[in-house]
Amino acid sequence: MRNSRRITEHQRKEDGLKVAVPAEGADLDAKSGDRLGHASHLVVVDLQSKVFEAFRTPRDSGNGSGMQMVALVIAKKCDVLLVKWCSPIAEKYLSAHGVRIVTGMSGTVAEIVEQFKNQNRNSRIEETGDLPTITWKIDREVAAQAFRSGSRQIRNLLPVTIGVIFLAGLFSAFLSEEFLSSLFSGSLWWDSFWSASLGSVFAGNPISSYIIGEKLLELGVSLGAVTAFICSWVTVGLLQLPAEIAALGWKFAVVRNLSCFALSIAISFSMTLIMRFSGA
Template identity: 40%
Template sequence: MKIAIPADGPSLDARVHNKMGATPYLLVVDSDNLSFEILDSALLAPGPVAGVQALSLVLEKGAEVILVGYMSPNIIGPLQENGIEVVTSVSGNVKDAVMKYNRGGFAVAVNGDPASSPKPSVRQPGRWTEALRKTAKQYLSLLPMLSGVILLAGLFKAFLPQKLLLALFSGNMIQDTFAGAFIGSLLSGNPINSYVIGDTLLELGVGYAGVGAMMLTWVTVWLVQMPVEVSVLGTRFTLIRNIAAFLVAIPASILIVWLSRGAW
């Protein structure tokens, strides 16, 4: 959700300004990750129309909430009628104001009157609508992944011969642990895929030690993606991190077996 805040400076540490039309800076802050955009208040015309221009700027940027020191009730009413939430009497720095809003710590103006029967901002319909919209968006984004997981499960069972698995996993806990860690290092990818493959391996008779090691290295050791990691983080760090992750996966998977009372 985007929150518009007049500020004394161009950062989240700046103090919230009292009025939209007289502010040196206008910040539009994303309440989810605290990223923000600075709008040029120098473009505002001097005089009474400055406040209206400031509101136009932030609304064009998609702001759904305004945190400000003071705003005329005559302006608050029309804004709320159009779904814009207004919180007045805001002070302190911008970051603290956004965090307090996220916690539902402010009372919002009701019917254009900041002093009449305030209610917690967290209960505003706009907040619930936004939350439902984001939840639906995240769920829809997972659908292709879930479809891929189902397909992967079928392919894995169809094309991986059981004899090959028996050759890789001998039944010896130590050997199976190293074998699983090696396979996970080669097939690194989305964690959800490791759950599917792990379940398939268990169905085919592979022990928990090998499956546990495979799942651990699947998400921590990235041999296939190592060139990319080297280019970003450097060769030394990449090698040490991957080797350490591989070695840690061995005792960790054995510990899992031990805690599972030997069901390997």
């Protein structure tokens, strides 16, 4: 009798879960997405009420679309993510916010949700917080899909890389040493501040910052200024701030961006001191 009561209580906990599924459409009959960054919608299903919501995802946001999907899953307070494949970085952030990740799922949204319910119906776990992550054996189909996905990412990066090469040429042609000397006075404080400010405003692929940073060094800009520029380019995003506030809240977004801005300057100081003491 006691065991039966425990199972019933656990079943109520399972039925009250909010399950998130990346999908190619806005209904339960839509095909599930292979991974977070490639799906057009995020379907959130309440297992108890059977009510679902579909949210349009930033599919065309480049390499950051997957992490924006992660932010959306967290913002909607989902308990479980059902997906075919999840990157280690996304899994780390989701697990830190208490989101359970079940990989290897494929089919329509309705089929995946039903499959998840059937698999957990016979479980005997007394506490929801102790639910283990379900692991699935990777087969050849999944490996082939991962290879195709990696090849597609490399193909998408080629135009960006070519564009950056042309951009580096424009830097050499239009940014003279006299202009850079007027912008960067040689003061470590001011150079780091201005570089971090420029990096915070610019938006683009992180690869671009490294090539631009190399060109700035060739034009005589100090190492500290270039370091601050690269760090703020990668970690601070003023253009993406409204979307980040909408997904994670204004307090978190503002504190994160200000902290990363300050850390960019601190890292530039540290790098300058390290290079000086090492004699480089």
